Every structure is written in C-alpha cells, then in structure tokens.
Amino acid sequence: MTETDAIVMEGISKTFKKAQKPSLYPTDLRIESGSFVTILGASGCGKTTLLKMVNRLYEPSSGKILINGQDIARIAPTKLRRQIGYVIQQTGLFRHMTIEQNVAMVPGILGWDKEKINRRIDDLLNLVGLSPSEFRKRYPGQLSGGQQQRIGLARAMAADPSIMLMDEPFGAIDAINRAALQDEILRIQKQLHKTILFVTHDIMEAMKLGDKVIVMNEGKVQQFARPLDILRHPANEFVRDLVHSDDRLQRLAFVRAKDVMNTEAAVPDPDKEAPEAPENSTLHEILMLLLGGRTDYVQIKDEKNNPVGRVTLKEIRRA
Amino acid sequence: MDLVWGAFQYIMHNRAAFSEAMRTHLELSGSALLIGLLISIPLGIICARHARLSVMIMGMVNSLRVVPSLAILIIVMPILGTGYTPALVALTILSCPPILINTFLGIKSVDHEVIESAIGMGMDNRQILFRIELPLALPLILSGVRTASVEVISSATLAAFIGGGGLGTFIINGLGLYNFAVLLAGAIPVALFAICSEVVFGIIEKLATKYRQA
Ligand SMILES: Nc1ncnc2c1ncn2[C@@H]1O[C@H](COP(=O)(O)OP(=O)(O)OP(=O)(O)O)[C@@H](O)[C@H]1O
Ligand SMILES: [Mg+2]
Numbered sequence: 001m002t003e004t005d006a007i008v009m010e011g012i013s014k015t016f017k018k019a020q021k022p023s024l025y026p027t028d029l030r031i032e033s034g035s036f037v038t039i040l041g042a043s044g045c046g047k048t049t050l051l052k053m054v055n056r057l058y059e060p061s062s063g064k065i066l067i068n069g070q071d072i073a074r075i076a077p078t079k080l081r082r083q084i085g086y087v088i089q090q091t092g093l094f095r096h097m098t099i100e101q102n103v104a105m106v107p108g109i110l111g112w113d114k115e116k117i118n119r120r121i122d123d124l125l126n127l128v129g130l131s132p133s134e135f136r137k138r139y140p141g142q143l144s145g146g147q148q149q150r151i152g153l154a155r156a157m158a159a160d161p162s163i164m165l166m167d168e169p170f171g172a173i174d175a176i177n178r179a180a181l182q183d184e185i186l187r188i189q190k191q192l193h194k195t196i197l198f199v200t201h202d203i204m205e206a207m208k209l210g211d212k213v214i215v216m217n218e219g220k221v222q223q224f225a226r227p228l229d230i231l232r233h234p235a236n237e238f239v240r241d242l243v244h245s246d247d248r249l250q251r252l253a254f255v256r257a258k259d260v261m262n263t264e265a266a267v268p269d270p271d272k273e274a275p276e277a278p279e280n281s282t283l284h285e286i287l288m289l290l291l292g293g294r295t296d297y298v299q300i301k302d303e304k305n306n307p308v309g310r311v312t313l314k315e316i317r318r319a
Numbered sequence: 320m321d322l323v324w325g326a327f328q329y330i331m332h333n334r335a336a337f338s339e340a341m342r343t344h345l346e347l348s349g350s351a352l353l354i355g356l357l358i359s360i361p362l363g364i365i366c367a368r369h370a371r372l373s374v375m376i377m378g379m380v381n382s383l384r385v386v387p388s389l390a391i392l393i394i395v396m397p398i399l400g401t402g403y404t405p406a407l408v409a410l411t412i413l414s415c416p417p418i419l420i421n422t423f424l425g426i427k428s429v430d431h432e433v434i435e436s437a438i439g440m441g442m443d444n445r446q447i448l449f450r451i452e453l454p455l456a457l458p459l460i461l462s463g464v465r466t467a468s469v470e471v472i473s474s475a476t477l478a479a480f481i482g483g484g485g486l487g488t489f490i491i492n493g494l495g496l497y498n499f500a501v502l503l504a505g506a507i508p509v510a511l512f513a514i515c516s517e518v519v520f521g522i523i524e525k526l527a528t529k530y531r532q533a
Contacts (some may be wrong), residue, residue: 012366055439057435057438057439070378078441078442078443079440079441080441081438081439082440082441083441083442086436086439086440088432088435088436088439090432091432091436091438092430092432092433092435092436092439093436094433094437094450094451094455095433095530096454096455096530097530105440105442105450106441107438109441109442109446139530141530141531152436155440176464185335226481
C-alpha cells in the first residue's frame with residue numbers, strides 16, 4: 001500500500017445470506033487518492049454491493065478494506081460514515097426538514113458551532129450552483145429533481161469528507177440536466193480533489209467522468225483502467241462488446257482531446273482563427289468543430305484557458 | 320330549544336355537582352389518553368422494528384378494536400370492581416389501538432431510501448428515531464391521537480355506569496328520571512368536548528405537516 005491510495009480492497013467478497021453464489025467474488029482494488037473512479041456494469045452485477053462495503057452498509061464476507069491506510073473494520077460504522085460522503089439515486093433527502101437543515105445534519109452531529117455550519121451551508125449551496133438566499137429555507141418537495149440531487153450532493157459534502165461514494169446519483173435525471181450535473185461534479189472534483197467512487201450503468205457517463213473505470217460483470221471486476229486504455233486494449237470479450245471498440249464513431253465519443261492532442265504544437269497560429277475547445281472535450285465534439293471550422297486543427301485549452309495542444313484529423317484517426 | 324334552556328338552568332342550579340362531574344370527566348379522559356400515549360407509542364415503535372412481534376400485537380389490537388367500549392367497561396368490572404380506577408383502565412385500553420396502529424404504520428411508511436441515507440451519513444439509531452422516523456410519522460401518530468381522544472371523551476360517559484363519575488352521571492340520571500333537560504346537561508358538554516378535541520388535534524396535525532403543503 002502506498003500513501004497515495006485512498007481506498008485499498010484486499011480480497012473482499014460478498015455472499016448474501018441464503019444466496020447461491022457470491023454477489024461479489026474476491027476482489028483487489030486500489031483507488032488512488034484524489035482520483036475519480038467510475039464503476040460500470042449491467043444491473044445486478046454487484047456495483048452497489050461493492051460500494052456499500054466501503055462505508056460498511058454491508059460487511060464483506062471475506063477480505064478487508066483500508067481507507068487512508070486504516071482497516072475500516074476497526075472504525076465504528078457511524079464514525080466511519082461521517083467522514084465519507086454518500087449520495088444515492090433517490091436522494092434520500094429529509095422532506096420534513098428545510099434544505100439548510102438537511103445540509104447541516106452531519107456537521108451538527110459532529111458538533112460544529114452554529115457560525116461555522118451557517119457559512120458552510122452557504123458555501124456548499126454556491127458550490128452546487130443554487131443560490132443560498134433562495135433555497136435555504138425551502139423544503140425538498142419544492143425543488144426539481146435536478147435541484148434535489150444537487151442538495152443531495154451538498155449534504156454529502158457537508159463535513160468535507162475526502163471520499164465520496166455515489167450510487168447512480170444522476171440515474172433519474174433527464175439528459176440535459178444530467179449533462180449539466182456531470183460537468184458540475186467534474187468541476188467540483190477538480191477543485192476539491194475528492195476521491196470519488198461513482199456507480200453508473202451508463203457507459204458514456206462512466207467514460208466521461210472517470211479518470212479510471214472499473215468494468216464489472218456478474219460479480220467480477222473485468223477491467224480497471226483509464227477510459228482510453230479500456231477502448232484501446234479491452235481486457236476481454238465482455239469489455240470489447242461493452243465499449244463497441246470496433247465502432248469508430250462510438251469510440252470518438254469516449255476519447256478525450258487531452259489524451260491524444262499534439263502537445264508539441266501548443267501555441268496557436270496568430271493569423272488563423274482556429275476553433276477552441278477545453279481539454280476534456282471528446283473527439284466527437286472536436287470532429288464537429290473541425291468539420292464546421294476553416295482550419296485543419298482545433299486549438300485545445302486547459303482550465304485556465306492556456307493553449308496546451310492541437311488536434312487534427314491525424315490525431316483523430318489514431319484514436 | 321326549551322330543553323337546552325332547561326339543561327342550562329339545571330347546570331346553573333347544580334353548579335358544584337356539574338363542575339365536579341366535568342372535572343372528573345376531563346381528568347379521566349386526559350389521564351387515559353396520556354397513559355395510552357405512553358404505552359402505545361413505544362409499543363408501536365417496537366412493533367415497527369420486530370416483524371414477528373408486530374403480527375401478533377397488531378392482530379390482538381385489531382380484534383380489540385371491534386369490541387364496543389361498553390363491553391370493555393363491563394369486562395373490567397369483575398376484575399377491578401367499580402369506581403374511578405377500573406374506568407381509567409378501561410378507557411386507557413380503549414385509547415391504545417388507534418395510537419398504536421398509527422405509530423406502527425407511520426414508522427413503517429418512512430421511505431427505505433431515507434433511512435438508508437441517514438445510516439449512510441453516520442446517524443445512530445437514536446438520532447434516526449428521533450430526528451427522522453418520529454417526525455415523519457408524526458402526522459399519522461397525531462391522527463391516531465385525535466381518533467383516540469374523541470373515542471375516549473365520548474366513552475368516558477359510560478364510566479358512570481361503573482361508578483367512575485363524570486358527565487355520564489347526568490345522562491344516567493336524566494334517563495332514570497325521564498328528564499331530558501338533565502340528560503342534555505351531560506350530553507351537550509360531552510359532545511362539545513369531543514368536537515373541540517377533534518378540531519384542536521386537527522390543527523396540530525396541520526401544523527405538523529407544514530412541509531407538505533408548501
Ligand atoms: N441485501 C441483499 N440480499 C440478498 N441479495 C442481494 C442483496 N443486495 C443485492 N443482492 C444481490 O446481489 C447481486 C448484486 O446486486 P447489486 O445491488 O450490487 O447490483 P447492482 O450492480 O448495483 O445493480 P443495479 O444497477 O440494478 O443497481 C444481485 O444479484 C442482487 O440480487
Ligand atoms: Mg445498484
């Protein structure tokens with residue numbers, strides 16, 4: 001175990017009582033601190049089971065889990081859970097409490113003083129893009145689905161946990177709002193360097209969000225790798241079929257500009273007006289810009305708007 | 320109208336006896352309701368936690384519910400004799416089913432996901448019970464209390480049959496004397512109390528569900 005691993009799983013498995021076969025076969029995983037890891041797989045493959053063992057909602061049948069080097073079996077479950085954010089699809093908001101009361105729950109239990117909690121609520125609501133003055137006193141029932149999920153996220157981050165577990169948090173949200181929420185969680189993660197374990201059965205979402213993706217099937221981890229590596233070197237038949245790695249157009253939707261761009265040609269040409277795109281754009285988006293623009297390249301910029309590279313058709317062909 | 324006027328006059332002439340009866344009536348109903356609450360709410364919570372126990376107790380309570388209140392009063396008589404205490408016991412028994420059943424149902428009806436996220440964020444059992452389950456069950460519990468209070472206040476009238484006192488005494492006397500003014504002197508206040516408690520608990524219930532009307 002190295003110091004940079006936030007979560008280490010050693011041979012953990014789970015067989016539920018009266019079940020004929022394990023929901024999770026013995027698994028070893030190392031989740032690097034500050035990384036965004038998505039867990040991808042079909043319904044019933046064991047994603048939730050894996051996730052819930054990290055905050056001891058389920059106890060493993062074998063193996064152990066270390067968080068920041070500490071065996072979680074030795075930490076009282078309530079204490080452990082207060083330092084891990086947990087977000088579920090149905091939000092689980094307390095509908096008899098206002099938004100501020102919902103968000104203040106864990107800090108309150110941890111005994112923070114009123115002033116600090118108050119500031120924290122404002123900060124968190126701003127972070128998830130909801131105006132504190134407008135939303136603090138509302139009840140969950142007065143919010144849209146997307147807004148409720150933002151509050152679910154704010155509540156889970158209330159005590160500033162370094163690890164977040166998210167179980168299909170955007171699964172019940174319409175496509176447009178989901179894309180907005182995905183961008184938001186990416187931004188938040190970049191900003192706060194949380195370690196995130198994010199369950200989804202949407203391959204686009206898994207590839208878009210994950211620094212690394214855990215592909216699961218029938219209780220077994222099939223591959224644990226960067227999205228691009230999963231596309232280029234699928235570990236087995238199952239992963240190959242899942243990512244349609246032979247469908248080029250589909251692949252372009254998974255590959256990001258920063259992974260293939262030509263960094264040697266970072267500086268923009270002053271006399272050409274090349275289209276620009278953030279480094280997290282997919283090649284699908286870059287291709288659209290190329291087709292619509294007048295130059296033979298797209299200028300790629302990082303978060304701070306510095307030019308970091310270019311993508312031409314050559315890079316797209318190679319992807 | 321004459322009868323009501325007669326009842327009013329009767330009350331004014333027997334002020335001491337009337338206020339004594341009223342006091343007994345309210346005290347009897349209030350105590351029965353309070354003891355009923357203290358028994359039923361914890362029992363309802365325990366039932367919500369233990370499936371097997373709940374089947375047994377709910378079955379018992381449901382069969383208790385079909386027994387008329389007069390029958391309960393008469394059943395306790397051979398065991399506890401007559402007077403205030405047996406009346407209190409009978410009324411307490413009567414107040415339990417609606418509160419117990421609604422507490423049980425209220426806690427059972429809290430969404431599984433809400434409990435899961437409460438556990439997931441590190442709340443302990445006590446915190447979950449007092450901050451999540453009971454507040455969410457409160458509207459149903461209150462409606463159980465409302466039903467129980469109306470039932471107890473009207474049934475406390477029957478306490479007079481086993482010598483428990485209260486406004487029922489006037490009703491029995493009125494019936495015996497064939498004097499409707501006396502009968503109404505007991506019956507009208509009982510009806511008013513029952514209506515009042517219905518209204519008051521209705522208002523409390525509304526306040527407790529503020530978040531739903533929002
Ligand atoms: N509490 C439980 N008791 C018994 N079996 C369970 C329990 N929870 C899950 N299982 C079983 O374990 C397997 C994996 O379930 P899990 O919930 O981890 O799947 P999942 O990948 O999260 O699926 P979904 O995408 O539908 O949420 C399933 O076969 C399921 O039936
Ligand atoms: Mg699941």
